[in-house]
Amino acid sequence: MPTHATDEVLVRVRAVAVNPVDWVIQGTSRITYRWLRTPAVLGSDVAGEVVAVGAAVKRLRVGQHVFGLATGTDRGRDALREGAFQQYTTLLERLAAPTPDTLADEEAAVFPLALSTAACALFQPGQLGLRMPGDPAPPGPAGVVVVWGGSTSVGMNAVQLACAAGYDVVTTASAKNAHTVLGLGASAVVDHRSPSAVDELVAAIAGRPVVGAVALGAGSTDASIDVLSRTGGTRLAMASTPVSLDTLAGRRRLFPAMIPVFTRIGLGTLRSTLRARRRGIRAAFVWGSSLRDDDMGARLWGEVVPRALAEGALRAAPAPVVVGEGLGAIQGALDRQRAGVSAQKLVVRL
Template identity: 40%
Template sequence: MAPINQAAWLMAPDKGPLEVKPAPYTSPDAGQMVLKNGAIAVNPIDWAKQFCGEKKWKWMTFPWILGEDVAGEVVEIGEGITRFKVGDRVISHAVGFYVFGNRPEEGTFQLYTIVRENMTAPIPDSLSYEKACVIPLACSAACCALYQKTYLELPYPTCPPAPLNGQYILITGGATSVGCNAIQLARASGYKVVTTCSERNFSLVKKLGALYAFDYASPSLQENIIAVLKEVEVIGAFAIGPGSVELSIDVMSQLGDSCKKIIAKASFPWPKEDPVDDDEYWAYMKWVDGWNDKISALEEKHGITTRFVEGAELGRNELGKVIYGGFLPGALAGGGYVAAPEPQVIGQGLQHVQEALDTHKRGVSARKVVVRLE
């Protein structure tokens, strides 16, 4: 008899709260597994989809199951999988949200989720599900920025970390979930990391591997970063967080030929106050178009390239296997890669997922919002 499944469903594009209802249990196809979810984390795209309804990510239909980050136990294995067995503890970046996934069975806001082998890594017994589930999407996004062709194209990370090669990388938003992963990955690839965050998070980002940390609120932020980078070789920048793209362009425009003028960007501006109706939403989207035009003009003026990061693209190329199959298992088991930032656990059970989304939307600092499911 199949396990009994439940999910926190997004029932309709009306911005209403998620509803906990029964969900089908679906067996995996080849190259896939089913997890019994131990803990899940929420991400900005989850509450953004709930807010935007049918205006954005139109390939999804309703009702739908959101969620990308999960840690749990393998309960069923599809054909062709040899790397895992039933009972293994794993993390996975589930891909139901994305075009190449595009089905609710691969969303994590439920008790049982279908995941893909090339987006899944084992975790040691010493790592709790609550801590582990902060890793997947943020790690995937950081990897897409750092390693994919036409982005920063760093050499792949190694465990133990590669020797420092003398080159630098600027990673803004170092205490965010994506930033915490990007710092560790860049250091594992042999780079010296310069990052930004609040002063209270300096110890966190330096523990993760950043060589320099600067207060993002400092009036001399730009000058401080340039002072470090002006005489060294810079491989590029990864812009995370509000104002990060503009900051990265301003810095790079004042560095010489020793700077590779490319910026991977993981953020775009979101208004301080949510649009309250369709007119305000479309006015905001028009404003975003203007922002993109402004960034394009700055690129042309300074000879800089920026590229937006799609966080799950490694699931469609060799990078997924490199990271989830090659790097993360040994790095997590050996302690060379840590789950960061710390989880902010909202509660236990699917009934807490909406609360978790609301908490994340209001904003958290150096935490990732998590719901325990067992």
């Protein structure tokens, strides 16, 4: 049974969702998360019931259903006490919110990491630095946010948060998922596989001011740079590596197969960063749990998320797909996620 700190709540976990980072850590942490010591409890997405609160906790109470971001695998955190994939875990109050009666735990579990990553990309000063939902809007047009990868978990939350903040959103998705993304508030959706996708996005922007772009998925960074350079945008938030680690994560031995993969990631990232700089674009990588240590995290989870849920400006997306029950089902969920999931979030009930 984990022991909660004064600013934490102890949660009986009822549902968890899986993310690509979970199988990346499981398969490559000897290289990518070298600070992590095993045994470790993985997982970021938690929904459940509060069974105890720390002395400094103000918003949450025992018996309340909550959902929040578990950050146990981050550097300097406690992976045994703060990981999601266990029956009881601890959550920082500033990274958790009450689950409204309109949401089941399985639906609430789709939010934490994707929502936090989207918020970091949009609102942190080192990223796009946009105003948050609820901030007063300046006079004149709000501007356009480009989200390359609108049907990803982070993309769906970025679309909703940007729209809630008063921005217009143009994005990409497959033809199969376009209607879903439009339903979240995007004004235009372009098929990312189209050879004219950049041209179509530029046409949809139609000369309006572009306040920044969020790049999600392989190939998204260079495409977003092209859009920004043609529309006058100067800020890019990158949330994906140029090469997937899925082929490495399934190997028992990382060496020597890791050498060409990490070489391609390093060279690709350097090339894209230099390309952005030459075009006057500021590009930075997004770390979804970095809001734990800034004022934005407390405001997002304490104010923006509860209000947006109550007003209907934020809904659970992607749709949860329950793939099993109990801790024994989590490995299968990770394997299925690594094999490829589109516009869905895999959830396990506990």
